[in-house]
Amino acid sequence: MSPRPGFVLEVDRSTPPTLFWRGERFSLERLPEGSRVIYAPEPIDPLKDPTAAIRAALTTPLGDKDPLPALLRPGMKLTIAFDDISLPLPPMERPDIRQMVIEQVLDMAAEAGVDDVAMALHRRMTESELRHAVGDRIYDAFAPNGLLTQHDAEDPEALVHLGLTDQGEDVEINRRAAESDLLVYVNINLVTMDGGHKSVATGLASYKSLRHHHNPQTMQKSKSFMDQHHSELHSSNWRMGRLIADSGVNVFQIETTLNNDTFPSGFTFLQKREWEWGAKDRLGYLAASKALDRTPARYARQIFHSVKAPHRMTSVQAGEVEAVHAVTTDTVWKQQGVVVEGQTDILTMGLPYISPYNVNSILNPILVACLGLGYLFNMYRGKPLVREGGVLIMTHPTPWEFNPVHHPSYIDFFEQVLIETTDPIEVSKRFEESFATDPWYVHLYRTGHAYHGVHPFYMWYWCAHALQHLGAVVIVGGDQAAVHRLGFRAASTLADALEMAKDVVGNSPTLTHLHAPPILMADVQ
Amino acid sequence: MKALVFERNLPRYAASRVASLLGSGRGAGIGPLQLLDAGPPDLPGNDWFHLRPLLSGICGSDLATLDGRSSRYFEDIVSFPFVPGHEVVGILDTGGTDHLGQQLEPGTRAVIEPVLGCAPRHIHPVCPYCAEGQTGLCGNVAFGDLGPGLQTGFCADTGGGWSTAALCAHSSQLHAVPESFSDEDAVMVEPTACAVHAVLSAGIRPHDVVALIGAGTLGLVTTAALHHLVRPDIPCTVMVGAKHAHQQQMARALGADTVVPPEQLARVVRREAGSLVLAGRLTDGADVVFDCVGTSESITQALAMVRPRGRVVLVGMPGKVSVDLAPLWHRELMLVGAYAYGRESSTASLAPHRTFTLAIELVGSAGLGSLVSASYPLERYEEAVAHAGAAGRRGAVKVVFDLRNRKGSTR
Numbered sequence: 001m002s003p004r005p006g007f008v009l010e011v012d013r014s015t016p017p018t019l020f021w022r023g024e025r026f027s028l029e030r031l032p033e034g035s036r037v038i039y040a041p042e043p044i045d046p047l048k049d050p051t052a053a054i055r056a057a058l059t060t061p062l063g064d065k066d067p068l069p070a071l072l073r074p075g076m077k078l079t080i081a082f083d084d085i086s087l088p089l090p091p092m093e094r095p096d097i098r099q100m101v102i103e104q105v106l107d108m109a110a111e112a113g114v115d116d117v118a119m120a121l122h123r124r125m126t127e128s129e130l131r132h133a134v135g136d137r138i139y140d141a142f143a144p145n146g147l148l149t150q151h152d153a154e155d156p157e158a159l160v161h162l163g164l165t166d167q168g169e170d171v172e173i174n175r176r177a178a179e180s181d182l183l184v185y186v187n188i189n190l191v192t193m194d195g196g197h198k199s200v201a202t203g204l205a206s207y208k209s210l211r212h213h214h215n216p217q218t219m220q221k222s223k224s225f226m227d228q229h230h231s232e233l234h235s236s237n238w239r240m241g242r243l244i245a246d247s248g249v250n251v252f253q254i255e256t257t258l259n260n261d262t263f264p265s266g267f268t269f270l271q272k273r274e275w276e277w278g279a280k281d282r283l284g285y286l287a288a289s290k291a292l293d294r295t296p297a298r299y300a301r302q303i304f305h306s307v308k309a310p311h312r313m314t315s316v317q318a319g320e321v322e323a324v325h326a327v328t329t330d331t332v333w334k335q336q337g338v339v340v341e342g343q344t345d346i347l348t349m350g351l352p353y354i355s356p357y358n359v360n361s362i363l364n365p366i367l368v369a370c371l372g373l374g375y376l377f378n379m380y381r382g383k384p385l386v387r388e389g390g391v392l393i394m395t396h397p398t399p400w401e402f403n404p405v406h407h408p409s410y411i412d413f414f415e416q417v418l419i420e421t422t423d424p425i426e427v428s429k430r431f432e433e434s435f436a437t438d439p440w441y442v443h444l445y446r447t448g449h450a451y452h453g454v455h456p457f458y459m460w461y462w463c464a465h466a467l468q469h470l471g472a473v474v475i476v477g478g479d480q481a482a483v484h485r486l487g488f489r490a491a492s493t494l495a496d497a498l499e500m501a502k503d504v505v506g507n508s509p510t511l512t513h514l515h516a517p518p519i520l521m522a523d524v525q
Numbered sequence: 526m527k528a529l530v531f532e533r534n535l536p537r538y539a540a541s542r543v544a545s546l547l548g549s550g551r552g553a554g555i556g557p558l559q560l561l562d563a564g565p566p567d568l569p570g571n572d573w574f575h576l577r578p579l580l581s582g583i584c585g586s587d588l589a590t591l592d593g594r595s596s597r598y599f600e601d602i603v604s605f606p607f608v609p610g611h612e613v614v615g616i617l618d619t620g621g622t623d624h625l626g627q628q629l630e631p632g633t634r635a636v637i638e639p640v641l642g643c644a645p646r647h648i649h650p651v652c653p654y655c656a657e658g659q660t661g662l663c664g665n666v667a668f669g670d671l672g673p674g675l676q677t678g679f680c681a682d683t684g685g686g687w688s689t690a691a692l693c694a695h696s697s698q699l700h701a702v703p704e705s706f707s708d709e710d711a712v713m714v715e716p717t718a719c720a721v722h723a724v725l726s727a728g729i730r731p732h733d734v735v736a737l738i739g740a741g742t743l744g745l746v747t748t749a750a751l752h753h754l755v756r757p758d759i760p761c762t763v764m765v766g767a768k769h770a771h772q773q774q775m776a777r778a779l780g781a782d783t784v785v786p787p788e789q790l791a792r793v794v795r796r797e798a799g800s801l802v803l804a805g806r807l808t809d810g811a812d813v814v815f816d817c818v819g820t821s822e823s824i825t826q827a828l829a830m831v832r833p834r835g836r837v838v839l840v841g842m843p844g845k846v847s848v849d850l851a852p853l854w855h856r857e858l859m860l861v862g863a864y865a866y867g868r869e870s871s872t873a874s875l876a877p878h879r880t881f882t883l884a885i886e887l888v889g890s891a892g893l894g895s896l897v898s899a900s901y902p903l904e905r906y907e908e909a910v911a912h913a914g915a916a917g918r919r920g921a922v923k924v925v926f927d928l929r930n931r932k933g934s935t936r
Contacts, residue, residue: 412796415789440801 003042006338006520007273011035016274018513019285020350020395020494022477023363024300025292026270027395028285029494035511036344038385039273040520043259044335046312053316054104057254062327063320068105068252071182072112079177080105081151081204082186085129086356088258089190089517090309097256097313099135101186105254106138124150124449129360149176153206153452154442161208162247165239169212171247174204178249187255189328191336191379191519192226195255196325197241198234205240207436207454212236214454216424219464224378226521228329241321254318255328258311260335260518267307271518297399304353305360336521340385343524345509346501347386348494349376351396352517357451357459361403365482366410366459368398373473374462376514382524385512389471391501395494398478398486405449409441413456414485422487424464432457471504527903528563528688531590533605542593549588550914554907556591563608565691566684569670570647574621576635576694578928580712580900581686582612583913585743585819586842587678591910596844603679604672610686610926611639611678614702614711618691623699624879634702636714637694638881639677640865645695646671658868658879661722676865689903689928700881703889710894712925713746717893718884720746723840723863724755725872725883727813733761734797734810736790738827739817740767740776741916742896742923743840747815749891752780754883758872762797764811766790769917779891791830798832805829806852812836815863819843828852828860838863900927 009015017028018037031037047053058068065071072078082098085091130148131139142148151174152158160175177183177200185203187195202210212218213236219225221232228234245251263270267288269281277285292300315331317324353363355371363371372394377384386392402411417431432454435441441453466473473488474497483490491497502509514520534557541556565575587609589595613636620631629635642660643651646669654662667673674680677692684692702711724747729735735751737744744765751763765776766787776784783793795802800809806829814827819841825848827837833856840863853860866880875883888894898921901909906926913924 412792415785416783416793416796434796438796439799440795443801 003044006041007039008338008340009037009039009273011037016277018274018515019270020348021352022350022395023397024297024304024353025397026289026350028274031348031513032498032511035513036340037513037515038338038340038520038522039515040260040271040338040518041335043261043312044314046259046314047316050100050313050316051104053313054101057316057318058104058108061252061319062317063323065252065319068184068318069108069112071250071252072109072114074113074115076114076181077179078109078114078182078184079180080184080186081177081200082133083188083194083203085125085133085359087188087190087194088309088311089354089356089359090262090307091132091359092258092311093264093308094132095135096133097188097258098133098186099138100313101254101256101316102134102138105184105186124445126449151204152446154446159206162249163243165243167236167239169236169240170209171201171240171243172206172209173200173244177204178244178247182250182252184252184254187253189255189257189332192228192329192332192521195253195328196228196234196237197244197321198237199253199321200244200249200251201237201240207452209240214458214461216428216461216464219424219461220468223465224380224384226378227381245321251321252318253321253324254316255324256313257315257328257331257335259314261310261312262518264307264310297397301353301362333521336519337381337523338520340512340522340524343383343387344385344390344512345387345505346391346393346498346511347377347514348393348511349395349514349516351376351394357455358403358406361406362401363396364402364407364410364414365398365400365486366414366456368394368396368475368478369486369488370459370462372396373466373470374459376516377466379514379516379520380522380524384469385514385522385524386470388469389505391472391474391504391509392466392470393474393476393494393497393501395476396478398475398482400479400482406451407456408444408450409435409438409453410451410456413460418485418487422467424461424467427457427460472501474500526563526688526690527560528608528684528690529558529903529906530561530563530606531609532557532559538593541591545592545594548911548914549592550910550912552593553591553910556593558591558609558906560903560906563688563690566682566693568693569682572622572696573693574617574696574699575619575691576613576615576637576699577618577691578610578613578615578686578688579634580614580708580897580925580927580929581610582712582716582923582925583910584612584716585741588910588914589842589844592914594844599675599679602666602673602675604674604681607674607679607681608685608688608692609678610688611676612712612715612925613637613639613677613686613692614708614714615686615692617699621694621699622696623701624697626696629699629701634706634708634711635694635699636702636711636881637677637698638700638718638866638879639698639715641666641671641674641676641680641683643669644697654867660867661865662867687903687906687926700885703885706889707894708929709897709925710888713888713893713896713923714881714884716742716923717746717750717888718866718880719743719840719863720750721754721884721887722866722869722880723747723815723838724750725869726863727815727836727838729755729759729761729813731759731761733759733812734794735761735763735813735815736794736811736830737763737765737781737815737817738787738790738823739841740765740769740772740784741817744815744817745772745775745779745896745922746893747817747840748776748781749779749893750887753887753891754872754875756780758874764790764793764797769920771920772917772922775896775922787826791826794830800832807832809833810835813838815840817841821846821848824848824860828858831858833857835859836861896922897925898922899924901925902927
């Protein structure tokens with residue numbers, strides 16, 4: 001039976017309660033009659049033979065690009081770059097797609113006699129994270145020789161300025177990548193925002209370059225940043241990507257897509273529609289929710305972060321960046337797209353424990369905001385799911401808690417910046433430069449496992465479009481002080497939040513619930 | 526007339542120490558402090574005058590004494606029984622002369638500069654410190670015509686402010702209060718003088734980063750002193766660690782650039798100074814840290830956030846503390862005390878002045894009388910001391926005894 005497409009349910013008296021994520025916990029909430037619930041399409045069929053599919057993609061590239069074996073020759077300098085731990089979510093069961101792809105690229109390189117191969121990354125990962133991504137064989141072959149390197153956006157020697165775009169944007173990327181005879185970039189395209197020219201222009205760039213598109217003005221003009229054709233973020237990256245190509249950087253782009261089979265057995269009820277829950281699902285929900293309610297938050301976090309998703313590869317394409325990305329985007333849409341008629345006054349969403357920037361870490365309050373207002377709010381094409389001036393209600397405990405190893409500058413941003421202003425433009429003007437150049441953050445980024453000092457600003461800019469669009473944001477069940485610091489309203493129950501929302505949107509609001517994860521994209525007609 | 530009298534009584538002392546484990550000021554009712562009938566003490570000489578207290582503050586050092594937490598260092602420089610109370614505004618019923626030798630009419634309101642140095646003790650010639658006007662440094666606080674006592678309020682011969690009977694004030698101690706001052710303004714002069722002395726002797730230089738730990742009375746008046754007396758000549762950044770919401774609000778109102786909870790102070794200092802962090806300490810950090818708390822924890826915190834060769838100024842009275850001094854040695858830090866007052870050197874806009882004179886001006890210009898949060902009659906001394914001991918938690922700053930035959934109030 002072929003997988004069913006996405007679905008918009010209208011809640012009536014017989015509709016069972018709807019599952020809401022609350023970080024490392026979840027609850028069942030009864031939505032008002034007439035509300036809509038948007039469900040993701042079911043997982044589409046994976047590739048039957050991913051190894052063969054990868055080989056086929058590498059040997060029959062898209063666009064104006066020779067097959068990979070023809071681009072490889074003895075004595076050349078080859079660099080393979082790949083996405084970091086932020087993709088996919090949750091991390092996938094072994095073997096990771098990156099491992100599967102890179103192994104084949106390396107086999108072809110070895111056959112061609114290439115002996116100068118190095119790999120670059122978006123941010124510093126731990127050894128175990130790297131081993132998970134590329135596999136032990138590749139790690140052991142490259143890491144001990146210093147050929148598995150992490151992209152360092154703060155090492156002036158390791159960066160090269162390629163020029164300015166016609167809009168005056170600096171393009172400064174990793175020197176090894178730019179000066180290689182061939183740069184192979186291996187993507188996992190979890191959402192439509194990923195990949196394309198953004199892979200190199202963002203993933204291998206410096207702060208000097210990133211600041212041209214990672215800013216509140218750009219994000220406010222990206223409606224949404226999941227829709228390349230209406231995203232200023234992408235327009236800027238595309239200008240940069242074309243300049244990179246014109247500069248002679250030979251990029252061989254490999255993009256892969258996954259199905260949305262997100263949770264392993266035992267948690268499958270999390271991706272089922274509630275009225276289709278069987279006895280096993282109900283029992284699974286009860287057992288999991290009761291156990292989690294009794295588990296201290298930090299242990300619950302450990303449990304969830306150990307979950308590996310059974311994602312399977314649905315497509316792989318390789319060759320010229322734009323030709324590859326067009327196919328990839330279509331495939332992602334097929335898996336995630338759901339047609340939705342019209343906007344809503346109130347959009348609700350349950351926020352899970354994970355976002356791209358807290359793998360093996362804490363979803364701190366800034367990441368809570370970014371997950372809801374940055375990522376999930378922007379999961380649309382056409383118009384936002386919620387009307388302008390509408391209300392976003394999110395459920396999450398939003399603890400005032402940070403991982404000091406991964407997010408040191410987030411702590412200071414939360415304590416010292418958001419207490420002054422939550423306006424992204426004001427935040428940018430007054431504080432960004434000093435955080436971006438703070439020597440302590442630079443040190444921790446370069447030598448530890450910390451995100452760059454400017455990263456919390458980017459997370460806040462990610463919210464800029466939603467902050468401009470929404471009339472109010474309410475977090476249900478959050479730490480009140482933390483929620484207020486974000487500039488949002490705190491409610492203890494969903495019913496309270498709905499009452500608060502009525503003050504903004506009137507007494508008879510329409511309500512839509514985004515039932516994610518699994519990830520879905522609303523095509524709002 | 527009544528006075529609160531502190532007697533040497535070891536069982537009561539032990540009882541108050543145990544009770545204070547439940548919270549500062551909780552042992553006032555069972556400790557060595559007792560409300561007794563009392564008259565004014567005899568004047569120690571003809572240059573002494575009777576001052577009838579109107580308001581008298583409860584200070585951190587008073588609380589430490591009542592709680593039995595005070596250092597044994599002070600044992601030989603107090604004399605028993607004594608009437609506490611060194612933050613005093615009172616009235617000269619029969620007049621007197623002030624520190625400048627000027628006549629004060631009967632009915633004049635005055636504050637006392639409570640240090641009992643060479644002049645009140647009739648020691649001639651005066652010690653070199655008193656000769657320079659640095660009376661706080663006088664070493665003769667147990668000699669001369671008076672019993673031991675570093676200040677009025679700790680000396681058996683002078684009486685103290687926690688009394689409806691008059692205390693004895695030497696002419697060198699008396700400062701007339703401006704007509705425009707309320708009694709609440711006036712009672713804030715003494716703690717403000719401590720802050721004035723601390724900030725003017727801290728060697729602050731232009732563009733220094735200055736951190737303050739604690740925002741009780743001393744922290745807040747130190748903030749005000751920095752803003753009004755230092756910054757007009759020496760631009761500097763003032764960052765305050767304040768625990769309670771009302772303290773944070775007041776610190777901002779009194780001129781702090783940045784006010785954060787205490788646990789965040791090191792982080793804002795780090796950002797301001799552009800420092801790295803090593804072994805839990807800032808590699809650079811604040812140029813000057815004022816510790817307005819005086820505990821092991823606050824001193825440790827201060828040493829961890831000051832730059833190499835920076836200065837940590839102890840404004841709050843410390844007791845016996847346990848502090849790792851390795852960073853002090855390794856980073857060549859200065860750990861200095863700031864006790865009391867005397868005469869301050871000139872700055873670009875300030876002429877040399879008695880500290881008290883500057884403090885009186887500062888109290889007026891910064892409106893520091895508003896820091897008086899609650900007043901109690903002597904009879905409710907247990908409540909008053911408990912309130913003072915929990916001032917921060919209970920939304921208060923300065924708690925005082927109201928000796929004007931009123932029932933007391935809170936605001």
